[in-house]
Amino acid sequence: MSQEAQLREQICSLAKSLFDRGLTGGSTGNISARTEDGGLLVSPTGTSFGRLDPGRLSRFDNKGTLIGGDKPTKEMPLHSAFYDTRSTAGAVVHLHACHSVALSMMPDVDPDNFLPPLTPYAIMKLGKVKLLPFFLPGDAAMGEAVRGLAGKRSAVMLANHGPVVAAKDVEAACNAVEELEDTARLAMLTRGHSPRQLSESQIKALVTQFNIEWD
Template sequence: MALSEEGRLREAICDFGRSLFDRGLTAGSSGNISVALDDGGWLMTPTNASLGRLDPARISKLGADGRLVSGDAPTKEIPLHRAVYDVRGGARAIVHLHSHYSVAASLLEGIDAASMLPPLTPYFVMKVGRLPLVPYFRPGDPSVADVIRDLARHHAAVMLANHGPVVSGESLDAAVNAIEELEATSRLFVDLHGKPHRALSEAQIEELRQTFGAVW
């Protein structure tokens, strides 16, 4: 029997979560994933759940009012997910990880809070775009929502200082691809920190805008 659309999304959350976990992009019970439903609600990974061992039947389902409908209690990071969905009408999925190099990049002194990673590769420019740094808030702090809401109006991804990236996409596949690209670029940035390097020029970025619709 074919899975319903919701059933398919539950399976996809588990499959992507396992892939991210198995490749070391998040550890323990860190990180969370959400997907928007057509009725205005969301599917979200549960609190204290490892992305590597998710059960489709236990994925948290929230109504449009943000209240739990079924499944286990949801991640405590609901405020940051909801803040992004509130202002990015095209966002259908959000991935938040504690990925090693992304967090490391957020700890470096002297980075530009308005755009913390330079345009090192064309795929970072195309899939992620400018990446603003959000000041440190404790995990689950509801006051982070206002800061993220302001930034997410103009950016598909933000970096939480000392914490990790939050990336939205028009599908779960797109959000996962973008956060993987962000982690790869963060690794390049950390490896190159303090060394002479060559980022893309404005003319090269403009070509990506014209050819692929990149937002930078």
């Protein structure tokens, strides 16, 4: 099996796992990954993560031209913004995950550091998550908002919409977006109970020990 064929299978397998565990439902969410030749494989528009067909993934060449597969997700500007501003981005995943969306609706969240420091793992996998305002689905302004971050964040939360994460490869991106949703779930479960959060010194130690982007 060629490397691209393996990547196609991996994208569909990981997407189905996210769908099967209720992390994005119906035909929501989209996923993309870099190919060996610098192109992209992207989930088609209107498709379910639970039923992606490896042979029908949208295929772009290294100049951004669609050369095969079905019509891509309408959120391509969002994916392109991460690839264009983060040289380390090898995959992007966007979900409509319930707990992170719920947390984005809360009036007191920090837009520059969306997730509270409840465990070390979201810090290690995501760094600071930027909360972006609400945009209409498919609005190219979402991509412009990501470009405005100048590559400084690997993850953003679209208010009232869902999380978007870029990582070195598709497995890492899926792991990171799951950590984002898990942390949001913890935040909602402990909301109003004054949970003990990680201290500033503990966060600083994590950032130093694991060389985390943190600005």
